[in-house]
Amino acid sequence: MHKQMTRGFTLIELLVVVAIIAVLVSILLPSLAKARASARQTLCASNLRQAGIGLWLYANDNYGYAPLVHGTDYTHPQPPRDGKEWWEWLEPYGLHKEYLYCPEDPHRTENGVESYIFNGMFAFGKQLTAVERPSFKIIVSERGDTDEALTHQGYPAWKPVNIWEGLIKKDRHGKVSNYLLVDGHVVPMVFAQTVGPNRAQDDSNMHYVVEFVH
Numbered sequence: 001m002h003k004q005m006t007r008g009f010t011l012i013e014l015l016v017v018v019a020i021i022a023v024l025v026s027i028l029l030p031s032l033a034k035a036r037a038s039a040r041q042t043l044c045a046s047n048l049r050q051a052g053i054g055l056w057l058y059a060n061d062n063y064g065y066a067p068l069v070h071g072t073d074y075t076h077p078q079p080p081r082d083g084k085e086w087w088e089w090l091e092p093y094g095l096h097k098e099y100l101y102c103p104e105d106p107h108r109t110e111n112g113v114e115s116y117i118f119n120g121m122f123a124f125g126k127q128l129t130a131v132e133r134p135s136f137k138i139i140v141s142e143r144g145d146t147d148e149a150l151t152h153q154g155y156p157a158w159k160p161v162n163i164w165e166g167l168i169k170k171d172r173h174g175k176v177s178n179y180l181l182v183d184g185h186v187v188p189m190v191f192a193q194t195v196g197p198n199r200a201q202d203d204s205n206m207h208y209v210v211e212f213v214h
């Protein structure tokens with residue numbers, strides 16, 4: 001009786017299998033990376049929507065006003081409190097600390113550095129209920145990565161763009177960043193879409209531009 005011999009893979013066959021696996025991995029990795037980035041952008045947008053909910057709940061309890069920053073507007077129904085940041089006013093309305101960090105933000109683990117920055121036009125007790133076309137006005141943006149941006153809670157959007165654009169992260173998610181609009185919804189936009197000189201000629205083009213309340 002002859003013992004049956006089992007045939008193993010030859011070196012060439014093994015190399016072919018390894019090459020096929022390498023090709024499949026090279027095809028799949030970009031798709032997986034893209035899916036991961038998309039999931040992170042979605043989580044960031046969800047965080048900003050939570051901020052929008054907090055803003056409107058706060059406004060509902062405060063005669064339509066946005067939260068104070070640095071406490072200088074004495075027409076606001078809340079007493080001025082120096083040092084209290086815009087998001088701290090929203091904590092009782094569900095904007096907990098974990099909602100303040102974008103998963104794509106490299107500074108998200110640094111103490112005292114949130115991923116989002118407030119539009120300064122709303123930072124001193126402006127009434128959200130008096131804003132015209134709230135779906136075309138940005139109230140919270142993604143914070144920039146420069147040293148100056150990391151020390152600010154708001155940006156002076158009433159000044160020329162070149163003065164404050166470094167405080168904004170323009171391309172956190174590929175070519176776009178997420179923006180919270182006054183009406184509470186979040187839109188990913190290329191930065192050029194958000195500033196006045198580049199605005200669409202009519203609303204049908206759906207360019208959501210920064211329009212500030214003075």
